[in-house]
Amino acid sequence: MGNKRVVLAGSVLVIFSFLSNEIAQAYERPPVRPIPAEIESSRYNLSVSKIKSASQEAEKLAYLNTSSVFGVSRTKGIITRYYLNSQNNLSSKRVGEVSLKNISPNSQILRIENSKFNKGFLYTAITTKPDAKKCSYLILVKQNYTKTGSMGPASRIFQSDCDRSGNDTWGGGIAFSEKLLYFSIGENRISYKTAKPFTDFYSKTQLKKMNTYFGKVISINLSNNNEIKKISVGHRNPTGLYFDSASSTLFASEFGPEGGDEINIISKGNDYGYPDTSFGRIYDELNPGVKTQYPLSYEKYTKFAIPLIAYVPSINPVQLFKLSKDSKFVDWRGNLFVGCLSGKILRIVLNEKKTGVTVILSEELEIGARVRDLTEISNSSLLASTDDGELVLLSIQK
Numbered sequence: 001m002g003n004k005r006v007v008l009a010g011s012v013l014v015i016f017s018f019l020s021n022e023i024a025q026a027y028e029r030p031p032v033r034p035i036p037a038e039i040e041s042s043r044y045n046l047s048v049s050k051i052k053s054a055s056q057e058a059e060k061l062a063y064l065n066t067s068s069v070f071g072v073s074r075t076k077g078i079i080t081r082y083y084l085n086s087q088n089n090l091s092s093k094r095v096g097e098v099s100l101k102n103i104s105p106n107s108q109i110l111r112i113e114n115s116k117f118n119k120g121f122l123y124t125a126i127t128t129k130p131d132a133k134k135c136s137y138l139i140l141v142k143q144n145y146t147k148t149g150s151m152g153p154a155s156r157i158f159q160s161d162c163d164r165s166g167n168d169t170w171g172g173g174i175a176f177s178e179k180l181l182y183f184s185i186g187e188n189r190i191s192y193k194t195a196k197p198f199t200d201f202y203s204k205t206q207l208k209k210m211n212t213y214f215g216k217v218i219s220i221n222l223s224n225n226n227e228i229k230k231i232s233v234g235h236r237n238p239t240g241l242y243f244d245s246a247s248s249t250l251f252a253s254e255f256g257p258e259g260g261d262e263i264n265i266i267s268k269g270n271d272y273g274y275p276d277t278s279f280g281r282i283y284d285e286l287n288p289g290v291k292t293q294y295p296l297s298y299e300k301y302t303k304f305a306i307p308l309i310a311y312v313p314s315i316n317p318v319q320l321f322k323l324s325k326d327s328k329f330v331d332w333r334g335n336l337f338v339g340c341l342s343g344k345i346l347r348i349v350l351n352e353k354k355t356g357v358t359v360i361l362s363e364e365l366e367i368g369a370r371v372r373d374l375t376e377i378s379n380s381s382l383l384a385s386t387d388d389g390e391l392v393l394l395s396i397q398k
Contacts, residue, residue: 044329045397046365047088050390054080054092058372059385061319062114062122069377070122071385072098072112079122079151084377088395096143096151098124103139103156110138110172110239111319111373117178118222120144124154125172125183135162138170138185140220157226160213163188173217173241173252173319180219182231182250182266184238187215187274207275208233215274217241217252217266234272234304240319240338241266247352251308253317253338256280258291261314262307263338263348265357273304279312309348309359316341319374328380328396339374339384343367345394367392 053059055073062070064081071080077098083091098109103126111125126139140158145151171186187207207215215235221227231250240253250266260280264272282292311317320338327333336348349361369386377383382394 044331047393047395047397048367049088049393049395051090051393053385053389053391054078054082054094055389057389058387059391060109060112060124061373061375061383061385062112063375063377064114066378069375069383070095070112070114071391072109072124074109074372075107077107077109082377082383082391084381084383084393088381088393090391090393095145098126098141098143098154103128103141103154110170111174113174113176115176115181117176120146122151123174123181125170125174127168127170127172130164133162134164136164136166137162138172138188140174140183157222158183158220158228160185163214169237169255171235171238173238175241175243175250177243177245177248177250179221179223181222182217182219182241182243184217184235184241184252185213185215186237186239187235208271217250231268232266232270232272232305234270234274234276236274236278238264240317242319242321242336244322249352249357251320251336253320255316256310256314257283257294259312259314261311261317263309263317263320263336264305264307267305270305271303272307277304279307279310280314308357309362314342315344315346316370317346318372321374321376324376324379326379327376337374337382339371341370341372341387343370345371345374345382345384365394 055076055078057073059071059073064070068081068083071082079096080092081095107126107128109124109126113123121142121144124141128137128139130136138160139156141154142157143152143154165188167188169186169188171184173184175182210230216233217231219229219231235254237255238252239255242251252264252266254262254264256262256278257280260278277294282294318339320336323329323332323335323337325333336350338346340346344367345365347363347365348359351358351360369388371384371386373385375383380395384392386392
């Protein structure tokens with residue numbers, strides 16, 4: 001048996017075995033390693049409440065304060081403010097819209113976020129449909145809001161390169177440090193084997209170059225004329241970002257190809273491997289039944305940053321965040337939570353030391369619906385939005 005890399009798949013430990021520096025076709029399950037008793041026993045009886053969202057469609061959510069969040073409908077741009085009272089009942093009020101018609105017809109919202117460092121503004125990531133030049137773009141807009149919740153006009157602060165591929169791996173994660181906005185852009189331009197003309201795509205070499213935004217995580221200095229710097233490369237579809245101000249750590253959730261979804265810690269200058277390597281398999285549109293491993297392994301090519309966790313099969317991760325230190329989910333404080341289109345929420349327990357971050361446990365909380373977004377609405381509840389236009393409130397059962 002060659003070198004081994006331990007990753008997590010759901011809540012079961014899996015070993016990927018590397019034979020001749022390639023991922024083996026079969027996975028071997030190792031003995032379950034001991035989980036600390038205080039973590040093994042940290043379970044709650046959850047109360048799950050579902051209500052229809054005010055816009056009647058899946059919404060993107062942004063934490064506002066301990067009792068309210070913003071919700072923005074994906075295709076209509078309607079902005080709703082949701083309030084949670086002491087009895088864990090949600091009420092809503094429409095407060096404005098992201099004016100999508102002024103950006104592009106049939107646009108779609110990927111993410112919204114509100115910065116605790118730059119209060120009074122809402123930031124929205126939007127994908128556009130092709131224009132007269134057959135170009136699509138990923139756009140980031142900013143708009144102010146008042147204490148009463150009313151919204152101002154949206155102004156554009158970032159626009160990606162032109163995309164003519166018709167792919168849908170845009171990324172669109174947003175996170176904030178005290179001085180910077182972090183933004184993730186998917187590759188959206190790469191293909192190994194496809195029936196489409198290859199001229200519509202970047203090659204692997206072109207994608208890694210710094211003269212394009214595709215496949216990158218960038219920073220935007222909002223106080224310095226929106227100065228943009230490229231942080232990392234090698235990303236496929238990084239849909240979620242979270243900046244932990246306590247440790248100055250930037251976490252990212254990322255869709256792999258067929259399998260190989262990742263949770264990464266983003267560091268300046270790192271190459272995260274795609275499209276050279278992945279724990280997933282290559283999409284082959286010409287031979288859809290063929291499951292081909294990626295040609296390079298992380299173990300052989302050490303220039304690539306290895307994921308904190310990789311999931312096979314896919315979990316389809318969207319947004320992620322750490323539970324607050326004053327949460328009433330006492331045993332879950334500081335845990336990483338990830339919403340997934342596979343119909344679940346992941347709770348990830350981390351061991352964070354100066355020497356690095358490792359994973360102790362990854363477990364699934366079943367929701368039974370595709371989770372589009374996830375946030376903490378109070379110190380006692382989580383709020384998820386789903387594909388069927390519902391909001392799901394998770395609280396400790398009394």
